[in-house]
Amino acid sequence: MAIEVKTQNLEMVKSLRQVPQEEHYVPGHRTCQGCGPALVYKLVSKATGGNAIFLGPTGCMYVANTSYLCAPFAYPWMHTQITNGGAVASGIEAAYQVLIRKGKYKGELPSIVVMAGDGGSIDIGLQAMSSMMYRGHDALFVMYDNESYANTGIQVSPATPYGANTTFTPPGKNVPEGRVLFPKDAPQLVIGGHPAVHYVATASVAYPVDLINKVRKGLNYKGPSFVHLHAPCPKGWLFPAQKTIEVAKLAIQTGMWVNYTWENGEYTYDHTPKEYKPVKEYMKGQYRFNHLSDAHYAKMQAFIDARLKAPGKPIAIPVLGPREQ
Amino acid sequence: MAKEVFYSGCAAAAYGAKDARVEVISSYPIRPYTGIMMELSKLVANGELDAEFVLGEGEHAQVSIAYGASAAGARAYTGSSGVGVVYAMECYSPAAGGRLPCQMAIADRALDPPGDFGSEHTDVMSARDQGWIMGWAESPQEVYDNTIMYYRIGEDHRVQLPQFCCQDGYFVSHIPGKMQMEDQKAVDDFLPPYNPPHPLNPKKPINHGPQIFPDQGSAINVQRAVAFDDIEAVISEVVTDYNKAFGRKYSPFVDEYMMDDADIAFFIQGGHARTARYAVNHLRKKGVKAGVSRLRFMRPFPTEAVAASLSKVKAVGVIETNTSYGGVTRGGNIAPEARAACYNLDNRPIITSFMAGLGGEIVTLNEFYAMAKVLSDAVKSGKANNSYWMNFEKEVLDTHK
Amino acid sequence: MSRFIIPKHLEVPLGACLPAPVKEQPGMITGNWRTERPVIDHEACTTCLNCFIYCPDACWHLDEKTEQMVWNADYCKGCMICVNECPANCLSTVNELEFPDGVVRLEKPF
């Protein structure tokens, strides 16, 4: 007889006091001082409670975390190619389904978590991510978003904001703003077209309790969930390391980042400021935007204003394509 | 009880996988291997096989799913053909280097351009240096047998490597042959459950694949080199056991046909070996002392067994069924390896590439006769060209058409 | 009998599978990244836990017995997020060379 596959049910935390002190992402890794993605890793690891298997597609959080035969993961972790995080996770989830069913593994289905960067999620890793979501594997796909290919030296990704100076989009005489495109909307890619997905959320390192709870909620769903996490990158965006949280908060106060949940078709918004600050306040603190003119800031402001009318929803945002500009 | 069936290579592979009790299967359609997955999906759907059937979104994902499942501790199975095989190329080295012994069924298909369903070994031969076990079956029976044997070889703790279990598309994959399927209990006795040393298990956590220093890279390579040093003994053991358990007569590495008194030999892997044997029968009637030496494993390349076999003759024609443009013989990839295997022999034979069986072209009896003529001339003159493209060079034009 | 002799310093576990760390990864000491150090005034500390939750390197923890925050000198990289996010202003930034302790002295930077 087949054995029933039981899954974990993780409790929500209400305050920092309820966050477990125990670390599963332990000290001893080569991430930057003040690394936003490392903080994401710590918080997501805490959220799982340790009965988990993590997959690390190539990216900063592979290379910096596991430099030279050291890795800081107190749970089973495996490197995957930057292309195939979703696919390897699918294989592992399928394996656990059959191993539990056959009685070869005794216990609840572990939390299976893909920790992919923006490139490993919505650029080169998009196909594998989308297919894991589509097939309905009981796993969580975390996109830690530091808005560039940071590991290789800060190259542009589809999550890089308009106007950012990256090493593949340097500002120059012919391209004064550097990055000319506006970013892909990752949660919308998942929400639109994956019938097995019931839970998609965005969160920020600025609000760790919210982040932990959203990860737990995603894990509690039987089936795939997607969590998009804002993770400021002191190296790539070039701001002082101690300002990681400050920058993350400012992103929310200016509308550059919006925390929300999409659950079975319903949107709820968190941490919405009473009044949004101008995006320039966010951008001027980061070297990557240093070269921009007021006209560029205005263009970014127009984009954000349009997007804030319905965050996370597919509305037409007046953005010119590169051939129309 | 064992039973006799009339199955294609595709069905043989599927039933081999079923009898190996594979636990995670990842599929994606491409001709001609598709039939394997069609058969397995039926077996899973009607409950004859308890496995997770995962619909991959492409070959890259298929292999990723398979090695992920293997890392988690499940016996994993996938497969592909042609351009699909090369699309997954990125994933072969991580699976081998990570020592994840999943199996990939290959039914060969020519690469583009343009679209061509025909069999040619270039697809997976392009991946021969990635650390996977690789070998060809020549009949549905051998496909079934290899599927089971490869799991035992690959999962052996002295080996721990993934396997390409190959068959020629169409010729083997689509033309049914009589074969014997074994009793499940007997297969279970032969093939123990998959028991990896380091599965991804929260109760005993491991970190799989952290970065290394550039100068440690050679140590990771040496690990696979050690496995390929030890693997020949494992293969011999497994093939011997299989022969004993099921009454087969496989040589571990090189199947010989009329080689003992031969002057010339056809050296070949895969289904065309069958035609080669009939060609030898006819040639023998005309007084040409020909033989066939069939390669059962491309990786590991059985250096000593090949040298021992080919040293019996004076001239060897390698029927390539794969390409290596600009390679050492300006032919395929097998002749250079065969030559290297024989390099240290005192009486090494003349070895040449015959570029035949490309793009699904049938290797006809006439082609074998033309090859035999070239080889016989070589025995007399003591020399031959590096390669001959069958039907495209004056020495090997098919004048019978 | 293998023909290979693998020198100790080049050894890599099979398939690069390592046992997972438990409380810390001592192969990657990062205390030597610090140019500055956060110094806590326990009197002023309200144990709000901001330093604990915001530290990317998990270097602040609450000692349950003393109800005081404990800092991990071996791994703190000195990013000073904790100082920046401390609402009680009980953390201060001091140059690392002011302290004779906390010498790590690695042979290689990682």
Added chain:
Amino acid sequence: MSQEVYEVTIWARGVFQDMEGRHATLLMANAADLGGKFVQAWDDYADLPDRVGVPLRKYVRLADEEIEMRFVYVNNNPSLVVLMDDTIVKGMNILRGMPQGGSLVVNTKRTPDEILAFIPNKELLANIVCVDASGLAADTAIDFMGSEGGVEVAAVGAGISAPLVGAAAKVCDRFTIENVVKVASNKSAAQAGFDAAQVKAL
């Protein structure tokens, strides 16, 4: 027998000093080249990609003839060690592999004795040089464009690398302060580093 090559290791902090560290190697190599040396200058490959604050190594190799072993990852026996940040003395065995009689140049506001207190193997040194290069320089240069083997687009020696390499010229006879000034973009800062350097012989 191996060729005699003078090795220099420059330590910098990741990201905020990566470019300065690279500039220091380029300044030194270019100055030595001007003086007729055969030179090599590169970033430690395994220290990259660099991370904010991580100790980084940058290397220079100087010789009187063509350097034979070009493909090495690290300098194992540096005769001259330069610290772009003084706190590195606490975290690393910076004199590892140094032949007896080497030199240490430190960017610091502190005195040689204060720095020496943190160096247990100081008997290897013939001298130590302290200079407040950060104070003498206009600014610290930060940019990613020259890293990972890219071409350095910014002017070399505009920031703290100029006074620091200027100070190094005081104890290293393989390149001259005149040539450092010639190649540095901030010439007065290079000269100021040379002039302000506190040298303590040991």
